[in-house]
Amino acid sequence: MLWIKAFHIIAVVCWLAALFYLPRLFVYHAMSEDQVSKDRFIIMERKLMRGIATPSMIATLVLGFWLLHYIPGYMSAGWMHAKLTLVVLTMGYHHMCARYMKQLANGTNTHSHKFFRVFNEIPVLFLVGIVVLVVVKPF
Template sequence: MTDERQTDEKPGRRARRRALTALSVFVILLAGVFSWRPDDLYLWIKALHVIAVISWMAGLLYLPRLFIYHTDAPIGSEQSQTFKMMEQRLYKVIMNPAMMLTWGLGLYLAWTVYGFQGGWLHAKIAMVFFLTVVHVMFGRSMRRFAEDGPRKTARYWRLVNEIPTVLMIAIVILVVVKPF
């Protein structure tokens, strides 16, 4: 049995293939639901939206943890290279598609179900916008790590790791309770 590292090309191709397969299944399911037009289309779209949100949030919660560990890895080390690969795959293969699907399906629901009406909905969209800002900030940080550029401290990343959690809590309360 050969020793394949995650930074090798072969596991990278397999990971991309698996991710593309999963994304393709999701898109085919989405297209099927739209073309089928079931009576409960809203519930199908909402379910797919929740799946996309969970995938996006998983990445938003995990990527800063990788940054914490990457910060402690010596620049140029094999460990640093592994973290670079993990961060890139998480961001590009999971987080970006999940964010786009979250926005697309969420805006579809906001328009078709609520007509963009309701203070709670406007607040929720604002919170999702802030999550997107965090997402972009993580992408820039990932690129700095990839270039072996200046690094923030592990303490910084532990604090930043709480931002998606706080926003998620606010969003869930707004969606479920609809306080205004």
């Protein structure tokens, strides 16, 4: 079970690292004015989403549910319900990133680089909440 936990933590780190970086690319993409730069950001965003973010999200979920299989008592804990709520919100954020990535690629984006600078901070809140819940187990 410790191997599963270790790989779960690694997957979480990779997933959130990608979610920290992808909106930062959106900031620069939204600021770019020439087509060469826009095309470069489209490629970088696609590779980050398909190569790291989505596989890491899937690994996080599979390994997390595998851990819950071994420790089913956690499902009766309030902190786990709160943590899983934050995981679902993180998944929603991931899908919002995918939507914004498509809009930027299609030229239909309506958000400014300032919006993406604020949007970029949201996964930090999820991370803080998840870590505090798992370590402190407040309820």
